[in-house]
Each structure stands twice: as C-alpha cells, then as structure tokens.
Amino acid sequence: MNWITNYVRPKINSMLGRRDIPDNLWIKDPESGEMVFHKDLEENQYVVPSSGHHMKISAKERLRFFFDGGQYETLENPKAVTDPLRFRDEKRYLDRLRDARAKTGMDDAVLNGVGQVEGVPLVATVQDFSFIGGSLGIAAGEAIIKGLETALERRLPLVLFAASGGARMQEGIFSLMQLPRTTVAVDRLKEAGLPYIVVLTNPTTGGVTASYAMLGDVHIAEPGALIGFAGPRVIEQTIREKLPEGFQRSEYLMAHGMVDMVVSRLELRDKISRLLRLMLKMPAPGEAALAA
C-alpha cells in the first residue's frame, strides 16, 4: 500500500455529494451558529442541547410537550369578528390572515388545551408567535378569555404561555381593547381563588405585557426571552443611548423584580406542577404516588 492508495478523500467533497438532503433537517442555533439535527432538537423540546438556547415553538408543540403523555383536550376558539376596520396597508389584512392560517394551521394566534401536568389538571393557554407575531386582536383576545372562563367554570388553574410582539395593529383600537377585556377575565379567575401562572417566552412585548402577561400570581420566564413593554428599537430612538447588556432579557427582568424565576423549558412541567400543588394544597408528588 503506498501513499497514493492510502489517500483519504477531502471532507468537503463528501459534503457536496449530499446536496439532496432537505435543508430543514439541520437547524442552526441562532446563538452559537452550531448546526443541530432536527430529531435531537425535537427530543429536547427545541432547546439547543449544547448552548441551552430556547427556540420558538408552535402552540401545538407547546401543548404536546407540556401535558402528561402529550394528551389534552383542545378548546374550540369562539367565533369572532374578523377585520373590523376592513384594513389594508401594503396588503389586505384578510389576505394576511389567510396566509397565516395556511402557514400555521391555526385560526388565530391562541390555542387552549385542558389536560394534566404531572397529575395536576389545568387549562393551558398558548400564544403562537408564528401567527402574525402572536399579535393580539379580537379573535386572540376572545380565545384567551375563553381559556380563562373555562378554567373558572371547571375550577381549574390556568397556565398561560405568552409569546407576542404586542397589538394586532390591523385591528386598531379593538386590539387595544383586548387589554382591559383579558384583564377582566384574569381578575375574575383570581378572585375565584384559582391560580394563574404566566410563562413568559421569547418574545413577549407591547400590549400583551401591559395586561394579562404581567398579572400572574407567579411569573416564570424561559431563559434568554425578550420581555418588555416598549421594543428595544423604540427605546433607543427615544433616548438615543445604547441599551445595557442583556436589557429586557429574562435574567435582567428577574434581577429587576419582574419575574419570580427563570426556568428551562425542560423543567417547566416539574416546577409548575409543584407550584400548583402548593397553591392548591394538593399532596407533594412523592406523597401522591405513595397514597395511590
């Protein structure tokens, strides 16, 4: 065997030869730039194993990851007025809605599920950022109210996963009106003595934070999430100053007293179920198993 037959093909060639593989099998971690295999990501609830970066996930995935065995009852969203202002900017709002529905398979940005988390029955309300930035219009507001009212009727706690750029501009003042409307439903749930836990995920900004997302009994943030009232760009333009490092990120909010804890997505089921068992005076998880 001489050095010619012992030749090893350069790696670059073998990579070029694998061009037919769909590009979404490998997903890039926006933080480290590392490529992660999609199966590994999904198994880890879209938390990049090496960097711990929490990727955005759809409402359906969120519910599947959150509930025991991925099993839950979907609540049907109420019928709501669409396009109250007959709005168009560069595109008709109705067309934007149609595109978003086709892309996500959802009727608007909010999904409600009822199920159990580590044996604790609850309602989970989830915003989907991929539906027009998770923005809050009449339909999304009605869905959130439906989740809260269902929790009230069935005497269940509610866990809300916030993910939203804020108001649905195309619905103008009706979008703003979702702030007091959802607040009414949150207040009624709390007055009934039922726990209301908010999980702030990346990103949660604008009117959503100025209403139900900041009214929780307990605020939990996923690591590294952008959370704030005004967007960083607006603040920079107003004050003409560079923003501090980590500004409006989960850890920064916790340091400033706005959230109770920063919790990895992989730990949420455990943390939330333990918390609810305390609030509802249910036995601790170990004791429950012993009693059974």
Place this chain on the structure above:
Amino acid sequence: MYNYLDFEKPVADLEAKILELKKLGEQGEAVDVHEEISRLEKRSVDALRDVYKALTPWQKVQVARHPDRPHCIDYLSALFTDFTPLAGDRAYGEDHAMVGGLARFRGEPVAILGQEKGSDTASRLKHNFGSVRPEGYRKAVRIMELADRYQLPVISLVDTAGAYPGIGAEERGQAEAIARSTSACLGLRVPMISVIIGEGGSGGAIAIAAANRVLILEHAIYSVISPEGAASILWKDTTRSRDAATSMKITAQDLLELGIVDAIIPEPLGGAHRGAEAVIEATGDAIARSLEELQTSGKDLREERRDKFLRIGRSV
C-alpha cells in the same frame, strides 16, 4: 395670535389682515377700517368653518396635539374646587406626568387622575410631555384604591402620546404598572368616568380609561399606536402617517360608531384651543350627566364596567 396648523392657512391669512387693519385703526389713520374688518371677520369665520367641517383624520391628529389646546391642569382648575394633589407611588418616586388627587366636582368630593403635557418648555419638561412612567401608574392605583375605600367617584382626563419608553421605565416595570392600573379601574366599585381630551395613546391611555363611561372631545383621538408608529411598522414608510391615521379609525366619530366611546363632547369652532372656557364647561356638563346616570342606575358598577368591556368588539 394662534399657533396655526398648515391647513389653517386661509384662516391665518385673513386673521393676519384683520390684525393689521385693527392696528391701523388704532393708529388713527384716516381710513374707515371697521367695515373692512367686519367683512374680513365674517370671511375668516366662514373659512374656519369650511376647514373644520371637513377635517381629515390626520388633521384631527394635529388639532388633538395642538400646543394651545387646553390640557389636564386647565380642566382641573376650572371644573374642580378644593383640588388637593396627592403625590408619589410609595415605592420609588413622584411622576408629574400623572396628576392626581382629591377634589370637589360641583360640590361633591371625587378622586381625579389625568395626564398633563405641559404648556411651555419648562412645564413640558416637568410633566415629561404627558408620558407617564411606572411611578405615575402606581400613583394612579393608589388614588383609585383610596377612592374605592372612601366611595368617591373617579374622574380621569386622558391626554398622552403614550407611556414613556425608557430604560428606567422598563426596569421598574412599565408594563406591569399599566396592567395593574387598568385592572384597578376595572375593579372599582365606585363610578368611573374618563374623558379623552386630546390624545389617547395606547396602553398609556387605557391604564386610566377602563371606565364605566368613556367620553371624548370632538377632535380628540384614541389609538393603539400613533399614526407615525403605524406608518413605520405597517407601511415601513414614515411618510404614510396620513394613510395610517385614516385606516386606523382613531377619530372621535369613528370610535363612537365602533362602540369604543359612549359620547362625543362638541368643541368650539376651530377646536378646543379657540374656546377653552366653552369646551371645559361642556366637558363639566357631560361629566355631571354621566355621573348622575351612574349614581342613580342602581347597578353593580364594577360588573357593569367589566361586562361593558367584554361586549366591545363582539359585534361590529
């Protein structure tokens, strides 16, 4: 004599001429200026009427922000007696953008809240141009809790471009402060009446406007985002503010039709700044009417208010 808006140019020209003639008359020039003055005055009123009966939404935005427009403090000093300002959120500081306290409205003790924009450079800076920080909203919550405990009706005067977007405001929980203030309005057992006297800027406005009755001045605006902001986000073109102002339906007339506000308070010809006394008086009457309605309704005012907001947008 006024700060004229672009579209008021025909009126501005006529009024300048009138002023000139009046000066001429005072100097005792040997010409009879009276007839010419009254002729021009009639023409200028007609011009003003023509302009104001066909104001576009974008023009209304400018009237609503007019620097001479009566502001919160003008209403406070004219409509209330015994005004006793209260200060501070008991946690961090005092915010002069949010004015509040106890007073008498036509003899009856009430609690009042309002955003003050200021009327000259010094007062604008003091009041932060009416942009409230978390302390201001937390002060509002304090005053509302006080009102509830002593069964005083709450009257709020809304005039803000929006809550202040700054580093400190974010660090101290601007969003949470707004959410709590909105919730405090919605939880009141006493009557609450809000009047949008100029600009109702998004979350910064709703924080003190989730009331049993929401009244609005004829040329005031109320919106989820400024037309400039909407133009930049939706059209990605800041020159499209006019289109945004029209499409977003932010005028008093649109809002009444959409069921967002309960009544419109008429402004004098040429806008509130041309007849501050009259518009403040009309506002006082409108508040008194709403207050009486609420006080004699026999309803649970908290439930009435909550159900009213839940109904908004259910049928448009």
